[in-house]
Amino acid sequence: MFLPSPWRQFFPGILAFAEQQQVWLDSAATAQKPQSMLDALAQHYQQGVANVHRAQHQPGERATRAFENARSSIAKWLQADAQDTLIFTKGTTEGINLLSQALAHHLQAGDEILISAYEHHANLLPWQQLALARGLILKVLPMDTDGHLDIDQAIAQLSTRSRIVAISALSNVVGHKQSLSALLSAARKIGAWTVIDGAQAAVHERPNLQQLDCDFFVCSAHKVYGPDGVGLLFARERAVPALRHWQFGGEMVRHCDYQHAEFLPAPLGFEPGTPSTANIIAFAATLEWLQSLDSQAIATHEAALHAALLQGLQARGMQIIGSPNCALVSFNAPQVHHADLALLLGEQGIAVRAGHHCAMPLLHSLGLAGALRVSLAMYNNGDDLQRFFAALDQALEILQ
Numbered sequence: 001m002f003l004p005s006p007w008r009q010f011f012p013g014i015l016a017f018a019e020q021q022q023v024w025l026d027s028a029a030t031a032q033k034p035q036s037m038l039d040a041l042a043q044h045y046q047q048g049v050a051n052v053h054r055a056q057h058q059p060g061e062r063a064t065r066a067f068e069n070a071r072s073s074i075a076k077w078l079q080a081d082a083q084d085t086l087i088f089t090k091g092t093t094e095g096i097n098l099l100s101q102a103l104a105h106h107l108q109a110g111d112e113i114l115i116s117a118y119e120h121h122a123n124l125l126p127w128q129q130l131a132l133a134r135g136l137i138l139k140v141l142p143m144d145t146d147g148h149l150d151i152d153q154a155i156a157q158l159s160t161r162s163r164i165v166a167i168s169a170l171s172n173v174v175g176h177k178q179s180l181s182a183l184l185s186a187a188r189k190i191g192a193w194t195v196i197d198g199a200q201a202a203v204h205e206r207p208n209l210q211q212l213d214c215d216f217f218v219c220s221a222h223k224v225y226g227p228d229g230v231g232l233l234f235a236r237e238r239a240v241p242a243l244r245h246w247q248f249g250g251e252m253v254r255h256c257d258y259q260h261a262e263f264l265p266a267p268l269g270f271e272p273g274t275p276s277t278a279n280i281i282a283f284a285a286t287l288e289w290l291q292s293l294d295s296q297a298i299a300t301h302e303a304a305l306h307a308a309l310l311q312g313l314q315a316r317g318m319q320i321i322g323s324p325n326c327a328l329v330s331f332n333a334p335q336v337h338h339a340d341l342a343l344l345l346g347e348q349g350i351a352v353r354a355g356h357h358c359a360m361p362l363l364h365s366l367g368l369a370g371a372l373r374v375s376l377a378m379y380n381n382g383d384d385l386q387r388f389f390a391a392l393d394q395a396l397e398i399l400q
């Protein structure tokens, strides 16, 4: 299988794994980091650090400038309009928790929140818990037999009580890049807020938030080759006033006395406490590096790897979940427990994910206790897949 990756050389972690005879096929969990990100982190720390937005000294000014430049640079990557707002979070999970708290005051008992059947727990539990606490109705939009969101049925489920529609653009289990524009515009027509979970999608296609007509978009840096512990919440200009402050602390107040406080608007009003300055600066550097690459060539490479992965699994009679069209495939081997197979793959140096993938209700609805998942990134190559299939064949010989 001759599918070389010209980008592999830029990822020291992948080169280290190669020396350890380790194949990384779990990038949907977290992606390896490019040298540009490591350089940006080192440079930030080596030149001396300071806190942002609170100091009059020169290091503080420099840190604040670098931090706000990172915000502008990341907004550019998102292709956001200048009037829209970018709030830094710890990741997708925190972004959705923020929204579930910051929008809660608009909701009344009997109002509806709609999510899809394939959501990650991060885009289920915050809404579920809010619904339980406030007497809201959590509607789960069904999938068709291919594991895709049934858009016509989803639109039919909208009602005058629908207040929030929160959907993942790419499922971490089903691996189907979902076209959401019809649902987003139907939701907008009835005045519901729309939230896109871009945790899986953002790394495989640069978001275009002028085209994607949602109110909010969340993703995590670590899945886009960036650092851990940082994420973003994009909020469209029209939706920002709907947000009520949700966490409280330093650097988010305009004025405060012992009994009352007046808060800053977004973004700073939603970023209390010391931010992850170095990681945010390194995230911006990662995205700038990413934009310097040929995105079409990366997409073509990833698609070729995905086709080879799918074909190899089908040829071996694996039970594939849904009909994935992007970056990952979840599957089971007939009569084999996913944990046994993952163990034997792991012993042969193949890192894949096994379990319920933080989507327990989805797997239960499919009658599955778990599944394996192979996920791909720009640094994978044909050799990685060949090693995976050799290890799979060996494991199946033992287990079947």
Ligand SMILES: Cc1ncc(COP(=O)(O)O)c(C=O)c1O
Pocket: 028, 029, 091, 092, 093, 094, 120, 122, 123, 168, 170, 171, 172, 197, 199, 200, 220
């Ligand atoms: C679709 C989806 N949404 C949300 C998350 C949560 O991301 P994080 O753990 O970075 O907050 C994940 C993580 O795997 C995911 O795949």
